[in-house]
Amino acid sequence: MPFTTLQQPMQKSIKLAQIAFDKDEVPVGAIIINNDTQEILAQTYNLVETLKDPTAHAELLAIRAACKKLDSTYLTNCSLFVTLEPCSMCAQALAWAKISKIIFGAYDTKSGGIDHGAQIYNQETCHHKPMVIGGILEKPCKELMQKFFKDKRP
Amino acid sequence: MPFTTLQQPMQKSIKLAQIAFDKDEVPVGAIIINNDTQEILAQTYNLVETLKDPTAHAELLAIRAACKKLDSTYLTNCSLFVTLEPCSMCAQALAWAKISKIIFGAYDTKSGGIDHGAQIYNQETCHHKPMVIGGILEKPCKELMQKFFKDKRP
Numbered sequence A, B: 001m002p003f004t005t006l007q008q009p010m011q012k013s014i015k016l017a018q019i020a021f022d023k024d025e026v027p028v029g030a031i032i033i034n035n036d037t038q039e040i041l042a043q044t045y046n047l048v049e050t051l052k053d054p055t056a057h058a059e060l061l062a063i064r065a066a067c068k069k070l071d072s073t074y075l076t077n078c079s080l081f082v083t084l085e086p087c088s089m090c091a092q093a094l095a096w097a098k099i100s101k102i103i104f105g106a107y108d109t110k111s112g113g114i115d116h117g118a119q120i121y122n123q124e125t126c127h128h129k130p131m132v133i134g135g136i137l138e139k140p141c142k143e144l145m146q147k148f149f150k151d152k153r154p
Helices: A007-022 A057-068 A087-098 A136-151 B005-023 B058-070 B088-096 B138-149
Strands: A029-034 A040-043 A078-082 A101-106 A131-133 B029-034 B042-047 B078-084 B101-106 B132-133
Touching: A007 A029, A007 A040, A007 A057, A007 A101, A007 A136, A029 A057, A040 A057, A057 A078, A057 A087, A057 A101, A078 B101, A087 B088, A101 A136, B005 B029, B005 B042, B005 B058, B005 B078, B005 B101, B005 B138, B042 B058, B058 B078, B058 B088, B058 B132, B078 B138, B101 B138
Parallel strands: A078 A101, A101 A131, B078 B101, B101 B132
Antiparallel strands: A029 A040, A029 A078, B029 B042, B029 B078
């Protein structure tokens, strides 16, 4: 079924974030799709604690899965849908991957790296600047994060 | 044999960078050691092209290898020796890993994320700031990079 809105793929990412929540992981979910075919190339969620890997953010796992699926170092014709504004690590990784678009849900004032802090894509040291749309299904994405930090890491 | 200078472990990283060079990878090498025992926990080099993984910078591979070796999400008592100033992705990853010290060789005016561009550790969105020492064996680290871009990617 083709996606006809930005909310539809984000809804999928929210479901993935919910799986992370249930595993006591910070609830962030992500999917990467091919812009033309809308094929889903990666469906991931944060696994930092499970894998004991501080780099295992949903976005980094999604990049690696999608590149593997495409047998390519680059994701030039792909879009990422992620429930939370990517951090600086993930924002720069997405630039290295030359991803075309980033759509995120909740803004991350504490650790975000696109609209906050390092603002990676505004730096001269960043050589690929994806199109970015923030705030898609912001409310449920934010509420899931708030519930996590209230219930599980108070 | 214990390291008694910062140059000794960096020399090891340079050897790893040379392996990357020989594989036509951007020549960056890294090791992570335990601060107390000086045990080498990871020895890695850039494998972006070989693995077709845009996140496979020497530093990210080193973090993941060292965390696996320690069975820990964090590298609180560890030091990274890397031949090039880490980019924003790697700098933020090292912050997430709560690494204690970063020693790098050549400065990276084009894509560096510590002394240049995003200056990750100067951001309020960065919640762990490692001690950083740049310019250790800068000359051979820089020359290897220059030779790579002159000979292999002119």
